[in-house]
Amino acid sequence: MGRFATLTSSALTAFALFSTTEAACSSKKNDTCPMQVRSAYAGPEGMVVSWNTYSRLSDPFVRYGKSPHHMDKVAVSYVSVTYPTSTTYNNHVSIKDLEPNAVYYYVPMDGKEKTPFTFKTSRSVGDKSPYSIAVVVDLGLIGPDGLTTHVGTGAANPLKPGDKNTIQSLEAQGDVTEFLWHPGDIAYADYWLKEEIQGFLPNTTIEGGAKVYESLLNQFYDEMTAVTGVKPYMVGPGNHEANCDNGGTTDKVHDIKYNVSICLPGQTNFTGFINHFRMPSAQSGGLGNFWYSFDHGMVHYVQLDTETDLGHGFIGPDEPNGVEAEDAGPFSTLKDAQTKWLAKDLASVDRSKTPWIIVAGHHPWYASIGTDASDVCFDCKDVFEPIFLENNVDLVLSGHVHAYERNAPTANFTADPKELNNPSSPWYIMNGAAGHYDGLDTLTEPRNSYSRFSQDTAYGWSKLTFHNCTHLTHEFVSSANGTVLDTATLFKNHKC
Template identity: 70%
Template sequence: MVFIGLQSLATLVLLGVRSVAAAANGSVPMQVRLAYAGSHGMTVSWNTYEHVQHPTVHYGSEVHNLCETAKSDVSVTYQTSTTYNNHVELSNLRPNTLYYYNIPGSNATTPYNFTTARKAGDHTPYVAAVVVDLGTMGRDGLTTFVGKGAASPLAPGEINTIQSLQQFQPTYDFLMHAGDIAYADYWLKEEIQGFLPNTTLGDGAKVYERILNDFYDEMAPITSNKPYMVGPGNHEANCDNGGTKDKAHNISYTVSICMPGQTNFTGYRNHFRMPSRQSGGLENFWYSYDHGMVHYVQIDTETDLGHGIIAPDEPGGSENEDSGPFATLKDQQTNWLAADLASVDRAKTPWVIVAGHRPWYISLSGSDQCLDCQDAFEPILLKYGVDLVLSGHVHAYQRNAPIYNGTVDPNELNNPTFPWYITNGAAGHYDGLDTLDRPFAYYSRYAQDEAYGWSRLTFHNATHLTQDFVASKNGSVLDSATLFKKHEVGHHGKPGKGGAQS
């Protein structure tokens, strides 16, 4: 197997050594990850090979004095999982403060650290990083070669997206990942294409879990230091890549091949703890949080669209994944979204950013354009003055004009009324990049399908936001645009009527 240059090889070798050590001592923490937990908290999560009786985190504001302790009873696993997921919430933390922490049994030589969220109303400039559609970079994922039928391998020695994010880690406050995490469900497709050796369907569960663990190991140097805010994508639904065809043998595989524990977003639901409890949302599917001058909202484009609309991964949906719904009330997600946006204090958090996996404005026809998502969400986003909508799913980059119901805002980025839409699913995974339809859609302002990369959001102040598309291979900026919003506050939760930029 060809790895991605010496840096990646060394990283993966170290991870392999750590995994062997962890297997020998089943309580050694691995895959450490953080998530904001409301305005004054942080959730610390990690995996172990054995159940932990009382997951514990020691922490403090001084590196040599971890005088505070938090515990929980949450050490959970599921059928076919090879590990336990441990979650501990740290509460009553000071805003925008550096904390150090450690987990008993860790083989880390120094404590981990994180910085808490900025207080809502703090208009100090900062940067957030965004990826969508990011898979493993190494043994079972994207490398310098691919199987028959895949595309866009990395160039020899090329820096990949995980390495790029690690390289830029000191420059951003946290990382958003709006769906399609790890691509463990590509295991069968990779075998059919000759990238992985063939296994039996029964043993496919082991390959699936190995790919998941590889990805979380690779991400740990970032996620143990920066909050990792995730959302659901279609590749979290189950184990079979939404249906895989073996054309050579005329076999069509479906969700029926998945082993217990590998359907219905099970791994995703166990592995993460997003701030849904603090924001009135639902599990890791929809939630919100504040960070400085921005209110962030994660929505679920895969299930629970509401208004009588069947989401793509629900029974009867376009991908027939038989996943969800998860809500117990009618229109629960859309009602929550409207109430959440209505409650935003735009004087404190003038910017409102919404992330969801599937786009509805994209230069690619067919099911990749989620018109059902548009019907469910777009009127709400307009009503409450959402500034930017982020998505992926299509493995390319496209920055659009602000738009509503197919009409481009005449102000473009100069104080528009309509939300600004950006799709960036070009982070990288085994199957490569998609080819956008040409000519690009009339609302597209920049699009590319040839380079891997991620988005950098720079919040300069209450009126100016810059989005850069950063090429992973060399850190260059391939596209940059700045949105101006006047953000005059009218009624609570709704922006007032804006004027032209002076």
């Protein structure tokens, strides 16, 4: 565990418990030991606490309270779910009637952990106090089986000796950021075959690859506990959650093209993603972990699904015949379910209470990677952009392309003439540079006319700071050393 950097007091709490839990759970004798601990907002007065165990729990419960020495309340559920090929069970417990903007201490089950985990509930709607959040996209496993200081044949951008990785950088933030938002591409377990072909991991059979896939998932979620054990972890779908085949993997030496047919039951159609998380779709009228919204202080956050269910006759990137033909989704039986939900959700926002509207979706449509590149989701633009413009969305976040690009506020490929001074178009920022085994992508030259800053050489993440109801700052933080490589502030004349 020596790879982790010096932490703040809250992160140290989670790190100490994570270290103890990881060691205890490594023994199959302790098959109800909580691992991969995480929490998520569940409405203005609720939280969902989730964790994994090696065996099914008949009645998962969480002991919690306002003091680490007085956790006198208990929340119980009966949700302990698994799927074929999974080596663990996902346990989810909903906690209700919590105080806003308050720190709670909790322990899943009655484990032997000496130090509880923590979460902080959401700020009251309309609370205009400043705060910051962290955003990562395209973050994969770190360490010997993932992003490390060496790579396999054909991969690139290993970590430099002495560099912090993105998980370490997020840990070092401690209480500075209030929650972590991860809009897609989580863990990159579907890289297992590519890593084997490149000689980075030992070769297995296709059937044996299922165990490798699940091992990579579990390692990633174990690593993330040091962050997700102390702050809410809000997620959305990316293409690498869809199936086990990395959207199609080619063994060039043997001229073999692999596709989703190699995936065993449980490793297709976003199954792991569906089971592992519980996002606030029930509270916001959304659908599962795919699209939902939530309020936090002066901000209304919206998570979209750019991978499936685009509606209006469009094909999502992971639907049959889509950009990556992943044969996954759709997930709603209703026509245009996501776009109708989005229009209704945004129209209902009370801008006097939550003046800021921030949207995230995995695939970008404004990115300097060529107009014919499959990584650009123009169908997403055609579906979502008119709704954004009609409802005065302030900022749109994406990733997928493993680089960073801050664009001007843009509409229909045209930069807003007001730039960041009270524009009428949404501000678009693409940051898929969090880091995973396969490294970074190369942006094309020349950059798009609406591009304002870009880089494709450093791993990093986004920090959003809401100063008040009119000023929002975005920073690109270099994971290696914590320096800010780009910063810009948006002014919007919201009525406070």
